[in-house]
Amino acid sequence: MSAKLVIFTDVDATLLDHKTYSFQAAKPALKRLKKLGIPVILTTSKTGTETEVISKKLRLNHPFIVENGGAVFIPEEYFPPSYFKTLGLHPIKKNGYQIIQLGLPYKMLRKVFKLIKEKTPARLVGFGDLEAEQIAILTGLEKREAVLASRREFDEPFLVEDSLAIQMVEAKKIKPVKATARIASLDQGQKSQALFRRGERLIKEEKWKPAKNLREIIKRLQKEAKKFGLKITEGGRFYHLTGDNDKGKAVCLLLKLYRLRFGSVVSLGLGDSANDWPMLKVVDYPVLVARPDGSYLELTRRQKNIYQTREPGPRGWAEALEYFLSRPKILDTRAGVSAEKISQENAGRKRRKK
Ligand SMILES: [Mg+2]
Structure with missing residues (x-):
């Protein structure tokens, strides 16, 4: 049976351009994901109200993670109440969302x-x-x-x-x-x-x-x-x-809810900064988006299998999505794209760049 793909993405300098905050380059990929019914979860250091505006602009109707994992906003009736009970969660109902607080006031x-x-x-x-x-x-x-x-x-x-x-x-x-x-x-x-x-x-x-x-x-x-x-x-x-919260902890919590909903889940995460590491560490397929100047956040040797985009911001975002969505096996098994294969791809791209 196919697993369900769930995408977690940083916002600034990843899905939106660092300077202009435009997501134009990512639009076609977002449209495709919507058609495929693949959830895109904004995972950001922005506030709840800020993220809600962006989520609406992108026409996403999915949960989002705000303030570096300080809280998870879930649209009401997105998950049945029994899931929260099963996981021992006590969300607060506010403005059409079930909000799970993980951070300190x-x-x-x-x-x-x-x-x-x-x-x-x-x-x-x-x-x-x-x-x-x-x-x-x-x-x-x-x-x-x-x-x-x-x-x-x-x-x-x-x-x-x-x-x-x-x-x-x-x-x-x-x-x-x-x-x-x-x-x-x-x-x-x-x-x-x-x-x-x-x-x-x-x-x-x-x-x-x-x-x-x-x-x-x-x-x-x-x-x-x-x-x-x-x-x-x-x-x-x-x-x-x-507080002790981070993007990774919030991602894990949402993955638990999605597993209750879909059974088997495969996760993809995209980010560009140090505060994205906790998220990139817990997803099946981490993507490191290039910085606006073409450089990358420093990687340790263990992290070399992370897919590194050639382009920065939303162009890099679209590039990574194209790479992963063109591999149908990604939905069948967690080994749909191997770590070695990604390492080779990264090396290949760098060679072409020179
Ligand atoms: Mg960023």
């Missing part, structure tokens, strides 16, 4: 972000420090889109050190944000509070020495975040402070 992330910011000699600017207008400058989004982007719930995107972006934002003057977060009111309750107090104590104990470079700063920030049980990952434009 934004208020807690902001509170930790401010503590880390005070501690580090490096300059940090988070979305919570910015007005929509400034977010629009940084992202190239329209102002109304930037308003949606600023409605974070489970992920704080931020910039580090004296990047050009920070200078641009500072030129517009950053309004100081009042500390209003109150950990006591969090729904995660006592566990979060205890974790927060522990982190607060640990962060006070540590003395920061000047860092040599950005990599070292990021490593230290990651260490500080860990004291609170939080994580820092790198996206296409920003670093992200989140």
Whole structure:
């Protein structure tokens, strides 16, 4: 029996162009997938409201994963309620969606972000420090889109050190944000509070020495975040402070639901940045989309069998889809396209490029 193919895709610089946010080049492939009834799951660091707009624009009627796996939005009646029960999930009904929360509330992330910011000699600017207008400058989004982007719930995107972006934002003057977060009111309750107090104590104990470079700063920030049980990952434009959630965990959860629905499922994942790794690691067929300058996120030797697109953004997206959909065996077995075959294809493409 054929397995059902399910596609998980990053949005920025993968399905949408990094600069123009256009998905024109991916349109024919999207149309074909729709005809074949193959679900395309947007898996992004964007907010729920932002992703909903994009999902509608792309005419997708499938679940989507937002804020780096902070939450999964499932259209109501997409899966029967018994599936949630079977998996012990308790989605919240809101605006036509069943929402499964996996991340920590934004208020807690902001509170930790401010503590880390005070501690580090490096300059940090988070979305919570910015007005929509400034977010629009940084992202190239329209102002109304930037308003949606600023409605974070489970992920704080931020910039580090004296990047050009920070200078641009500072030129517009950053309004100081009042500390209003109150950990006591969090729904995660006592566990979060205890974790927060522990982190607060640990962060006070540590003395920061000047860092040599950005990599070292990021490593230290990651260490500080860990004291609170939080994580820092790198996206296409920003670093992200989140709870223990990631794109991979959210993908696994949706795959469980799809397996209940279809029995056997084969998964394909496409992404371009470090925050896509957790997703690329858990899918059957990972695709690494080239960056706008033609480079790729660094691969370890173990990851060499990942399909690497020749073209960046939506053109690369379409290229990968054409490659996999032209292999009908992909739906029959997980070994429909072997790892060795993909390695050879990658090498072949690079040779042709030279
Ligand atoms: Mg991306």
